[in-house]
Amino acid sequence: MTESKTAGAPESKPASKSKYDYTNGPMPLEINLSWCKACNLCIALCPKQVFEPDRDGKPVQVRPDDCTQCTICWVHCPDFAITSNYK
Amino acid sequence: MATVTKQKSDVVLDYLRPGKKFPSVWCPGCGNGIVMGALIRAIDKLGWDRDNIAMVSGIGCSSRLPIYLDVHTLHSTHGRALPFATGIKFAKPGMKVIVVTGDGDALAIGGNHFIHACRRNIDITAILINNNIYGMTGGQGSPTTPAEKISTTTPFGNVEKQFDPCQLAIGAGASYVARTTVYHTPHMEKMLLAALEHKGFSLVEAVSNCHTYFGRLNRQGDAVAMLNLFKENSVMKGKASKMTDEELKGKWVLGTLHEHEATEFCDEYQKLVDAQMSKRG
Ligand SMILES: Cc1ncc(C[n+]2csc(CCOP(=O)(O)OP(=O)(O)O)c2C)c(N)n1
Ligand code: SF4
Ligand code: SF4
Ligand code: SF4
Numbered sequence: 124m125t126e127s128k129t130a131g132a133p134e135s136k137p138a139s140k141s142k143y144d145y146t147n148g149p150m151p152l153e154i155n156l157s158w159c160k161a162c163n164l165c166i167a168l169c170p171k172q173v174f175e176p177d178r179d180g181k182p183v184q185v186r187p188d189d190c191t192q193c194t195i196c197w198v199h200c201p202d203f204a205i206t207s208n209y210k
Numbered sequence: 211m212a213t214v215t216k217q218k219s220d221v222v223l224d225y226l227r228p229g230k231k232f233p234s235v236w237c238p239g240c241g242n243g244i245v246m247g248a249l250i251r252a253i254d255k256l257g258w259d260r261d262n263i264a265m266v267s268g269i270g271c272s273s274r275l276p277i278y279l280d281v282h283t284l285h286s287t288h289g290r291a292l293p294f295a296t297g298i299k300f301a302k303p304g305m306k307v308i309v310v311t312g313d314g315d316a317l318a319i320g321g322n323h324f325i326h327a328c329r330r331n332i333d334i335t336a337i338l339i340n341n342n343i344y345g346m347t348g349g350q351g352s353p354t355t356p357a358e359k360i361s362t363t364t365p366f367g368n369v370e371k372q373f374d375p376c377q378l379a380i381g382a383g384a385s386y387v388a389r390t391t392v393y394h395t396p397h398m399e400k401m402l403l404a405a406l407e408h409k410g411f412s413l414v415e416a417v418s419n420c421h422t423y424f425g426r427l428n429r430q431g432d433a434v435a436m437l438n439l440f441k442e443n444s445v446m447k448g449k450a451s452k453m454t455d456e457e458l459k460g461k462w463v464l465g466t467l468h469e470h471e472a473t474e475f476c477d478e479y480q481k482l483v484d485a486q487m488s489k490r491g
Contacts, residue, residue, distance in 0.1 A: 161238060162433050163433070163434050167434040168437070198244075199437075201236065201241065201246075202232070
């Protein structure tokens, strides 16, 4: 979330694995918590472990900088609760 | 951006029927929603006019899919989606007709309609969401419940053999037949796209998870575990052709399994009408 996004982040990140600028732009994804049923698919299938579940089991983007916009989470979300801010 | 093959992530939202209550009635993690997303993205890629699309279904969890879409929809009776769809296509041959059906809906009560739609090669795309069980009514065995598997009607293991929906469709005359799974979403989109573009009867079997019944009764775990099973036990057609029957046991062979060109039912009927009319002068 915001802490991990800004904590100690240098002005220009040298080895960002992503070509997306999440530091200056919005978070990688938009999550519609009122549609999310906490099925865990996005959390488990993300190859970059971007998410951790909140206490209801719904995804929180805790490692946004690792998101490569690979699309896996949102094409597997059975409830259309994830959209990308970049795609 | 050079991402032509990737769809915008909010395309799906654009096709949801206004006024419908979301989230859907499906259990958390049910594959029906994954199929719905892939289907919408495939339709969107084709750029079809929504007013020219009719989606038809019967009864079942999977058969609830069309009701969420902002196209013409007909939620019909159990097993009878294909006859209703045939009527629509026959009356309006210019319309794109898509059927969404379950393994019970298509192959048990609707089995007869299924083989005859294939035989006629009518230009309809059928998406058979195969979760190997009756989900809606609480987990009874279906014609695709594999041997030895548990359902509420086969509590000690199924003694019957299962239908392979794809082989059944090929044998009955369908001119495009493909299989995919809810784990393989980009592949699913590709198969759906090809099926929708195909002229004639096309079937896409989408192997899907009913973790609520099939998964629980057979100790296959939750939605995530079942999707991982689909990943581990699927083989693409090319690779499968080099494997023995023994090696392929219990595996899903994915890809376009069959495709042939054949005359289409509505076209042939129109030709007959035209010929008879011209004879009468
Ligand atoms: C004529 C008739 N017989 C039986 C039923 C009860 N029924 C409703 S859905 C269903 C089976 C659904 O199974 P499937 O088509 O595999 O769909 P799923 O729910 O698994 O997606 C049955 C037997 C019915 N609605 N109508
Ligand atoms: S787009 Fe890919 S990398 Fe980013 S959160 Fe989703 S699954 Fe993970
Ligand atoms: S896949 Fe969708 S419904 Fe499932 S936990 Fe993630 S956001 Fe929620
Ligand atoms: S009962 Fe099975 S098929 Fe029906 S919504 Fe639940 S998981 Fe999906």
